[in-house]
Amino acid sequence: MRAAWLRAHAREGPDGGALNTVTLLPAAGGGAVTRIAICAKHVVDVARVKIDKETNEPILKGVGKKVSVADKNAMEEALRLKDAVGGAQLVVYTVGTPDAKDSLKELLAMGADKAVILTPSVPLSQLDSLATATILADAMRADGVPQIIVCGDASEDDTSSQVGPRLAEALGISNVSIALKTTGHTDRVEVSRDSGNGTITIDARFPTLITVTEETNKPRLPNIMQIMAATKKPVELRGPETLPSLQHPPVGLVPVRVVALPSDRKGIILKDLPAAEMAQRVVADLKKAGLIGGD
Amino acid sequence: MVLAVFAEEEKWGKELLAGARALAPGLKGGKVLFLNIGPDGARKDPAALLSAGADEVIDVALPLKAFKVEEYTDAVVAAVAGCDLKLLLVPATKNGRDVAARVAQRLQVGCSTDTVALRASHGSLEVDRAVLGGSALATLRFAKLPAVATVPSGVFEPKGGHQGTAKRTMEVTTDARNAAIIGIAPQAAGGVRLEDAKVVVAAGRGLKKKEDLKLCDALAAAVGGEVGCTRPLSADLKWLSESHWIGLSGKRVRPKLYFAVGVSGQIQHVAGMRDSGTIVAINKDPDCPMFSNTDYGLVGDLYEIVPALVAAITAAKGR
Ligand SMILES: Cc1cc2nc3c(=O)[nH]c(=O)nc-3n(C[C@H](O)[C@H](O)[C@H](O)COP(=O)(O)OP(=O)(O)OC[C@H]3O[C@@H](n4cnc5c(N)ncnc54)[C@H](O)[C@@H]3O)c2cc1C
Numbered sequence: 001m002r003a004a005w006l007r008a009h010a011r012e013g014p015d016g017g018a019l020n021t022v023t024l025l026p027a028a029g030g031g032a033v034t035r036i037a038i039c040a041k042h043v044v045d046v047a048r049v050k051i052d053k054e055t056n057e058p059i060l061k062g063v064g065k066k067v068s069v070a071d072k073n074a075m076e077e078a079l080r081l082k083d084a085v086g087g088a089q090l091v092v093y094t095v096g097t098p099d100a101k102d103s104l105k106e107l108l109a110m111g112a113d114k115a116v117i118l119t120p121s122v123p124l125s126q127l128d129s130l131a132t133a134t135i136l137a138d139a140m141r142a143d144g145v146p147q148i149i150v151c152g153d154a155s156e157d158d159t160s161s162q163v164g165p166r167l168a169e170a171l172g173i174s175n176v177s178i179a180l181k182t183t184g185h186t187d188r189v190e191v192s193r194d195s196g197n198g199t200i201t202i203d204a205r206f207p208t209l210i211t212v213t214e215e216t217n218k219p220r221l222p223n224i225m226q227i228m229a230a231t232k233k234p235v236e237l238r239g240p241e242t243l244p245s246l247q248h249p250p251v252g253l254v255p256v257r258v259v260a261l262p263s264d265r266k267g268i269i270l271k272d273l274p275a276a277e278m279a280q281r282v283v284a285d286l287k288k289a290g291l292i293g294g295d
Numbered sequence: 296m297v298l299a300v301f302a303e304e305e306k307w308g309k310e311l312l313a314g315a316r317a318l319a320p321g322l323k324g325g326k327v328l329f330l331n332i333g334p335d336g337a338r339k340d341p342a343a344l345l346s347a348g349a350d351e352v353i354d355v356a357l358p359l360k361a362f363k364v365e366e367y368t369d370a371v372v373a374a375v376a377g378c379d380l381k382l383l384l385v386p387a388t389k390n391g392r393d394v395a396a397r398v399a400q401r402l403q404v405g406c407s408t409d410t411v412a413l414r415a416s417h418g419s420l421e422v423d424r425a426v427l428g429g430s431a432l433a434t435l436r437f438a439k440l441p442a443v444a445t446v447p448s449g450v451f452e453p454k455g456g457h458q459g460t461a462k463r464t465m466e467v468t469t470d471a472r473n474a475a476i477i478g479i480a481p482q483a484a485g486g487v488r489l490e491d492a493k494v495v496v497a498a499g500r501g502l503k504k505k506e507d508l509k510l511c512d513a514l515a516a517a518v519g520g521e522v523g524c525t526r527p528l529s530a531d532l533k534w535l536s537e538s539h540w541i542g543l544s545g546k547r548v549r550p551k552l553y554f555a556v557g558v559s560g561q562i563q564h565v566a567g568m569r570d571s572g573t574i575v576a577i578n579k580d581p582d583c584p585m586f587s588n589t590d591y592g593l594v595g596d597l598y599e600i601v602p603a604l605v606a607a608i609t610a611a612k613g614r
Pocket residue numbers: 038039040041042068070071074093094095096125127128129130132150151152153154155157158159160161162163164253255258405406407408424426433435
């Protein structure tokens with residue numbers, strides 16, 4: 001356990017310079033990879049959120065919860081990498097309340113070996129991604145830093161796109177965000193990523209962290225046997241007493257309020273008219289507004 | 296006291312410099328730095344940045360062929376080390392979000408993603424950003440400074456005329472963390488810059504086949520715009536490249552005029568085009584969500600309405 005932590009930190013040489021080699025921990029079975037982790041968030045089902053007409057606030061109470069979509073892609077990619085590297089223990093970590101168990105079952109059915117729920121001393125709404133990533137990093141260090149970590153690029157509800165890269169930073173390891181494709185080897189993974197203006201392929205030695213989107217792969221659907229077997233897989237509940245960062249999460253951003261976005265659109269709806277007539281009416285207005293033909 | 300901007304894109308960098316200048320008094324900040332980080336050939340002309348609002352441009356050359364988050368993080372952190380940093384602004388791009396998150400973690404501070412408004416007063420900072428798939432706006436406060444924020448294009452207006460003068464070159468030792476770039480493939484041909492388009496015609500699943508995109512091409516040509524699309528057309532059907540994809544997980548656009556053609560208007564799509572000037576939607580379903588976010592809703596078959604629009608626009612221009 002301790003060795004993995006040391007390994008993650010050993011690269012910060014005394015002069016702050018780059019060290020080029022990482023010695024991998026030999027695993028009992030001879031393979032280099034012993035641990036793979038994914039991080040998953042239990043989120044409100046955004047499509048079901050209604051707006052309170054009085055306060056103009058979204059009503060989150062009572063809305064169903066589910067696994068954030070991209071985390072199923074994270075699970076799928078982790079399973080593929082697990083096959084490619086020749087097997088490893090695959091653990092799902094979540095920072096949440098014990099009811100996250102419902103979401104985790106789906107990931108256990110897909111093929112995770114174990115789930116860990118990390119519950120802080122404060123309400124979840126007070127955590128930002130600094131807190132979440134710090135807690136995840138501390139838990140992973142305590143268990144032994146996984147050689148491969150897969151996260152979603154963005155969660156479905158708050159979409160801050162930070163937990164993945166922050167976790168990598170907290171562990172002192174590399175990260176490749178928005179993976180299009182991964183190719184796992186025993187000691188490294190090749191990841192092509194969408195950089196926004198082209199595709200970059202990165203060769204990342206373990207340990208490394210990868211974030212995925214819904215486009216990265218197609219998550220497998222567990223069969224009934226796997227779903228039943230998942231109920232017997234261990235889900236570890238770890239409370240605030242297990243980590244200082246769960247007891248006193250470091251928080252950088254505090255939510256003040258959330259309101260529904262107003263729509264101040266004209267809302268002129270034309271129907272039951274011939275296409276040409278609707279078109280002419282709209283185009284006349286657009287022309288008046290200087291939006292077409294004004295050059 | 297210092298505010299800093301890091302941007303890979305010069306245009307965006309100028310917008311953020313204007314933002315940093317506007318926020319400086321409220322943050323009791325002084326100097327505005329531009330962190331000109333990147334490989335040789337990819338860094339920007341300091342003169343342009345100095346007149347856009349930077350008091351000082353810090354040049355950091357990285358021995359890389361493309362963006363890689365570990366080295367960029369080291370460079371940003373090194374460039375602001377030792378100064379009393381109040382705020383770091385970074386474009387809300389794929390690379391920008393990545394580097395902002397790592398820098399914020401290293402500094403042990405908060406980071407607001409896709410920030411659409413920033414308000415500074417008495418040394419504290421409040422921000423707005425879209426959440427819940429783009430249907431709601433969250434206001435958040437930074438518990439302490441420095442603050443890190445990624446900001447979409449168009450939030451600040453670039454300004455010229457600033458008389459910054461200082462230039463500095465910094466050597467930074469970076470740590471690749473055992474990851475290396477082994478391949479670079481530039482964006483596939485057929486890429487568009489929807490962010491800069493004055494008019495966008497967004498195609499949705501209301502189109503029955505790829506060839507029917509011609510309808511949208513014709514409309515775009517008539518209004519001098521670019522064609523974009525919803526996620527399924529790019530991600531699933533691959534009719535158009537990813538650079539056309541508009542929405543929460545695609546591009547944010549804010550053209551003067553936006554046409555939604557056979558687009559249902561799910562919140563994740565609306566998140567990417569909500570700030571458009573005027574919105575015209577064509578859909579055969581009068582109850583589609585797009586119609587509650589539109590200026591003009593034309594209910595009917597797009598195969599009739601789009602050609603009719605093209606004809607009406609052509610006629611209007613001729614007059
Ligand atoms: C209205 C509102 C706005 C917010 N805005 C911000 C903001 O701008 N910046 C900020 O730092 N925080 C913000 N937060 C806090 C944020 O919801 C939590 O910090 C959350 O734990 C992580 O952020 P995220 O959901 O945006 O995750 P993202 O970083 O978008 O998630 C990416 C991936 O990280 C992993 N992950 C995320 N959360 C967890 C978790 N709890 N457990 C395990 N894995 C996880 C998953 O793999 C996920 O796919 C906001 C909260 C609210 C209520």
